[in-house]
Amino acid sequence: MSYMTKDPSGTLASALAGQINKNGYAVIEDYVDLAELRDAQAFVVKSIADNNGGYVGFSGTERLGNTFLADLPKNPNFLALCHGIYESEVGKPAPNVGFYQILRCLSGGAAKKHSMRFHFDSYVLTALIPITVPDHGNPGRLIIHPNSRGIRRTYLRNLVDKVLVDNRLSQALFNALYRRGSKRVIRLSLKPGNLYFFWGYRSLHTNEPCDADAIRATALLHYADPHADSWIKQKLRRH
Structure with missing residues (x-):
């Protein structure tokens, strides 16, 4: 199956939202x-090599070369699929906005620094495509506390949630639950080329670290910020 997948009836989108x-x-x-996956993997390997084997991150599509990731956010079928998933869950028309897209390439000593930090996304829907996952040691699984909260009515309430999560005590608690094997925690092994969806805004999540000599590269496309029009958020961004 390619990313040209069509879903004219919305049946697939509805089923995915239910899952x-x-x-x-x-x-x-x-x-x-x-073939497109291999091109993206080669791009990741070269990017890490050019950075002396360390962590590399890309925001947007401008520097993604000729990989499929440069075109995916504008692909009408991918857009329709994400819109359909959003509408199936929220019950409102999907906003006509683009994606906040990043490509995270974990490698080297910094891989641990960018792992095991539980957080909520600012966007309702998160689409994740693994490009490369480690073939030895820790595979860098995706860790999810699924659907931990609802969509907040105000940005201020959302901000309170983030403050309560982003502190040493809370992070220590979340990591302890992870180490104790809580049944609430999903430990998801990722396969390159698959497309994963989850409610990034609602689900507390992070990733496991990978070994310093391994590469874990994932593309993340975030869709629909429910607080995009908040004047408080816009004012904070100016300062």
């Missing part, structure tokens, strides 16, 4: 064509 609510995530297997 996210039931299981904490949904997945489309082998979403990316193998």
